[in-house]
Amino acid sequence: MSAPPSPAPAQARSRRSLGARAWAVLAVPALVVILSLLLGAVVILGSELIVTGRKFDPWLWFTAYAALVQGAYGSTDAVIQTLVYSTPLVFGGLAVAFGFKAGLFNIGAQGQFLVGALGAVIVGVALADAPAPIAIVAATIAGIVAGGIWGFVPGFLKAVSGAHEVVSTIMLNYVAVQLLAALVSGPLKVPKSPSPVTYDVGNAAFPIVIGATGHIGIILAIVAAGFVWWLLFRTTWGFEIRSVGANPDAARYAGMRPKLLIVATMTFSGALAGLAGTSVLLGVSHSMTSSFGTTVGFDSIAVALLARSNPLGVLPAAVLFGSMRAGAGLMQINAGIPVELVDVLQATILLFLVASPVLRRLLRLRNVEAGITTAAPSPGLGAGTAP
Amino acid sequence: SGSPTPVPPTVAPSVSAPSVAPSTPPASVAPSSTPAPSFAQKPGLKIGVVTDIGTLDDKGYNEFSFKGAQDGATAIGVTDPVPSIVPKDASEYAADIQQFVSQKFDVIVTVGFNLTTPTVDAAHKNPNIKFIGVDQSPECILPTGAPDPNFACKGVPATALPNYTSLYFAEDQAGYLAGIVAAYADKGAATPTGVIGAIGGTTLCAPCVRYIQGYTLGAQSVNPSITVKSAYVTHDFSNAAFNDPAGGKAFAQTFIQANKPDVLFQVAGKTGNGVLEAACAANIYGIGVDVDQWASLGAPANACIITSAEKHVESAVAQAIEGIAAGTLTAGDVLFNAKNDGISAADFHDKASLFGPEVTTALNTAMAAMQAGTLVTCPATGCGVAP
């Protein structure tokens, strides 16, 4: 017999006041950030005491955080620079989150980023003197396609032979580094340059739309987040992808084609990561040196996790991490704190989020949402997990 | 120099001959013992350093550039600490320089040829700030002073960019001297194999290649029939090139196994420190790079180091800063070579007994010839380009 219907949680939720809802959504993230900063302060002071042997300054943590904030938000230019830092993280975060929605862990955003930038620079240099709109669009598409190809490969391998995407994308990250080196020191190298560097992309460079450095990629990133959200939640394709992520067997039963969707998802995810590389190349560096590298790929994973794989959540998550990156320079200048502190903070934020059920219990918080999850429990790192 | 082609540093004394603070005594050979006479009191000067990706602690090039900046600051009476920023990835270079600009720093030192374009760009945009670029020659600019993306190099750095000075070194000369020592060490080995070796970090690093090219010529000047084997750990700018001692050690073990050299010269940063470990473990001689590694590595890691090919980064940077304080630093490319005590072979230290007086004679002769500009230490074609 069916149990008597319990009070509808959905209705209950909608009845709550806006303030209560904001509290429900924001309480845990805010708490988590504060706790992480506290822990970061402990790390700073602890290492000052034990490691550096500098004169102990009990306010060093404050100096550091003040610099972090000032570096990221101290002036209009700084704010714009923060957005510039956040832009590739938005694309990368979307790439990873999109994969998560289909139950795929794209740890290869790193490689797709590089290959995407490579595609953009090849076409950008070729069209450096073409009319700007054509050059920009063509170079951007090239970056998207190149990243897409780099995502397609692991998707295809997974669909066809069941090779787990975590392993194959990691391997492809290494291959991407080598590909970049081979091209930048080979066919793409400016012959006259002593060190390996490509020509400038000229007219293919993203136009600056705000301040001194705010390129159009910032706007593109916001649009992309909205688009991905729309795609996932408002289209049949997104429904299929989420279905495959949540239950591949049921998806197949329902007439969807999980293998095709896996390939498509990885390709699209790769394209987004490629767009991240493109935005850095066309928006910031304009040419590629052989040291063109990045931590965006790995930071993107953190962004996607923080956003709980929600495309719209990616925006604030990327800005949070982008701010830390942007402020880290001034933190090094003013407090002598190595930039790696930012990684520590990122990790602790995620850690506290994962442990938020415990936090809620400890602090007796009720009626708040917590926790981060991917679409479905990750399958074992097996080669045979293809549906 | 404004020449469109990279200047093989040995062809001729640099156009902008060392105009660096002639009143300072030449830097001593051991960098750690640089005296810091403070006469040009300029307490207000703010000096900042941006290094290349990675770490400050390479016991070589980055570390000693930074120390040079500190020495220079001390020398001119700056009491504030000299802050440094270590970028996380290549897209950060410009933003990190900008952090110092925003904080109204007076002198910004950037280290490494990968930072050339962002540094030149920043110098162009901030004519009131002095920029010192280490290893950033030849700079290639437009007549306006902006970086030339197409490498036509029509601008004359010294006049178009009066606030930027690029310090670069005749690594091939230092390598030549090391080669002489290596050839004698091979001769004096218990069972000479007639083979010496050199391991570079990556083929993409032109200074590394020049070191090894000079090394080869130097060794052949002592023993024309000597075999000089060289190899590069990698062909990209991944960690493996300069930041992977374990990889360097493994690589060197294989190298030693395959080539049976008596002497091994490392030109690979921290990866190279692993190379030296392998050399010592295999009971062959090692030669350090950039700074006197016998001193910087210390016991027991220096057990087999017979000398190091030095470029005096520390004193060069310190002198440049002093030159700025005294208003004597000229803009443009400043070459450090045998003529201005820019390079040397390090002391033999505890290995002095291995070498007879003829070695010192050979070194002095070569040094004199280099100073006179009569000795060719780099191939006329392909200087700085790996085979």
Next chain:
Amino acid sequence: MDLTPIINGLYGIPVVGLVFQLAGYLVSVIPQNGPNIMQQATPLALGAICGVLCERSGVVNIAIEGTMLAAAFTAWVVGVAIQPMFGTPNPSDIFGITLPLLIALAAAVLVAMAISALHAWLSISLRADQIISGTIINIAAAGLTGYLNQLISQNSPAGAGEFARFVPPAALTNLPVIGWVLALLLNQGPISISVIVLVVGTQVWLFRSRWGLRTRAVGEHPRAAETVGIDVIRTRYRNVILGGVFAGLAGAFLSIEATNSFQQNMTAGRGFIALAAMIMGRWTPIGSFGAALLFATFLQIGTLINIAPPSGQLGSIMAGVPPQLFDALPYILTIVILAGVVGRSTPPAADGQPYEREAAT
């Protein structure tokens, strides 16, 4: 019968000739490089065993990379810190063992176990997504070790020394056929030399012991295990923490055996490659070891082509190829093998799934 003309004839046929040349080259260089291959394989094999222990009990551990890195850092930093207390250490004849080194090793293993315990807590007790938990640990380990290393290295301390390698008697290594295998296994430091023992030990342990049986049951069908009185949670905790021992050894190997130093991101992806080895080895220690050796051999071949390229036609063809191709070769081959050869290997059935007691039946 003189085969030279035949062989020369074969060499003459375009593709076959190249294959012959390649085979000849590999046969001539690989045996000499046995010990180097084993050096490369050691951290991979140890990391893979860590993975086997975790996943056999149903916990995916992609935190091996971070665990190794933290252990490498710990071994190095503890060595540096305590060495002054012991004056000038006197390396013993066996493996150059000194007390500070042993303490450093122990510290590395303990830290790795602690990190694994964190992973266990997050993924077993909190039932967090195991991939997320692992990712967090990786980020944290890279950040914290990098941060501390930056601070510490500003004082430029020297390393704490390293374990020395055992040199097996020439009588053994010169034996025909097996000589180079013996050299591969024995011309090593203590951690590396112990790998073969650990591999065989864990293999037997996994398939012949009580713990092994329970581990496999828990990884396949935790509910069934629970109904016969096995504590699923505790079994998983134990395995994950025990796995940490192996990741700790792998990390210590990097910083106090393979070299005498620590670098940021020194593991350079070895933890992930170890996972690939685990999958290729079908979740068995021996298989993983084989896969690790295979990968190390690919790496070594890439290096050899770089250092001592083959002569003749093959060599000139190779010289014409961008050298980056050889650097990328191990990774490409791993993908090929993973996709082609072991596509169908199945992970433990409950791998990656959090276990909830009192789940509705």
Next chain:
Amino acid sequence: MTDETGPSLAPALEMRGITKRYPGVVANDGINLQVRPGEIHALLGENGAGKTTLMNVLYGLATPDEGEILLDGKVVTISGPSDAIARGINMVHQHFMLVPVLTVAENILLGDETMANRIFLDRREAHRRIIELGRRFGFEIDPEAKVGSLSVGWQQRVEILKALYRNARILVLDEPTAVLTPQETDEIFGVLRRLAAEGHSIVFISHKLYEVLEIADRITVIRRGRVVGERLPSATDEDDLAALMVGREVQLTVDRGESHPAGVVLEVAGLEVRDDRGQPAVRGVDLEVRAGEIFGIAGVAGNGQDELVEAIVGLRKPAAGSVRLAGKDVTGHSPRMMNEDAVAYVPADRHRFGLILSFPLADNLVLTSYYRSPYARGIVRDPRAIQRDAVTSIERYDIRTPSATVRASTLSGGNQQKAVVAREFDRDLKLLVLDQPTRGLDVGSIEFIHHQVIAKRDAGTAVLLVSAELDEVLEMSDRIGVMFEGRIVAVVDGRTADKNAVGLLMATGGEERPPVPAATA
């Protein structure tokens, strides 16, 4: 067998006032139960009555909120399965608790290992004991066989061996016969009687009345978590028990009415299908289903029914043979194409195939039609249309849910199945394929679904019904095909079929030979 007075005064097991609450349900509500030594005690109740929960409490898998457990008259606390096992309590679970990739011996040893020393197992001694134990109870088993390769009947024996290996004094069997043929059931009953004769106490859970009457010494009936009666088999009958169990007079058979078969809709010829491991599972099946008839497939689980059904609906590629739908060749068509051809499929495993538990109920109701108008225009979904139709379906199919936006996982099993049925039935169909449509449901839901199926049949749909419940097949089908080892070995009339004859066909395939022993796997 024991009579009422019994050989021993203290019951071997007594449970007093056991109460166990789950969110929203009181699974056990003050249950009292006494089991004497050497007694076979049946626990009878509908689905969801709380039988399993009570035994989970006994076995330490669930902690009771109230009540106490006495063994041989002494109060004990059972903290977990190992505690229970140590006290001689063993349980054969409703769902097999066997690890398929482990061997028979490993499964039996697990948790109570025979050790050679402190670390390593003594496999030889274990093998010896397993073979000996098997012989004592009349079967011989290969300890090295992988459990996954055994038939269900043999897996059941392994479960029992597992308990015997641990010297169980009290043995609980939770619906051990659900998946067995009548013949296999008889064999297991033989084993149970022998055990009881040796003094073991047995708790036997079932909701099959005739079985309970056949095997039990005493019967306790529970309904909605309460004990509603205790009976001796000699003093009761099926109707009495059914009324107790359900709480009202029930009609034990379905009124299926007359069928009016028309033209052939589904035509399967020479169909061969392989299973996941690439082994032949369906070996040449021919069958026809006409419009307006229900064709039932009876068979012991694992004889190729799932593969057959999956091949028909397009989830599995046939290795040979053909499938025709209303004359059109649809062999190898995809699930989507079959769906478009008015074929509906209710899968056996609703959690795995039928639903996406983490999605809202509304999305699940359009899982097979989300891409069609009015739910989507082009690739853009129309959430409002989806919501609207969901509300309609919820009403029409009596799905008890707070709203259409709750996750499917929050629904009870019966309501989840109703959601699947609502989705699949709610249009004109040519062919309806049902695989175990009522597994794990209570009588009310079963009745509802059966009526819906009959309604569909009467509307002219061809229905293919697969069920491991022989009773369901017998009650519902107009014609019955018996499936054995991948073949349809007989087709019989559904109204005249004899249960025992069909059971024998299921067990032997109609050949004069005993069931295959597992020892050679």
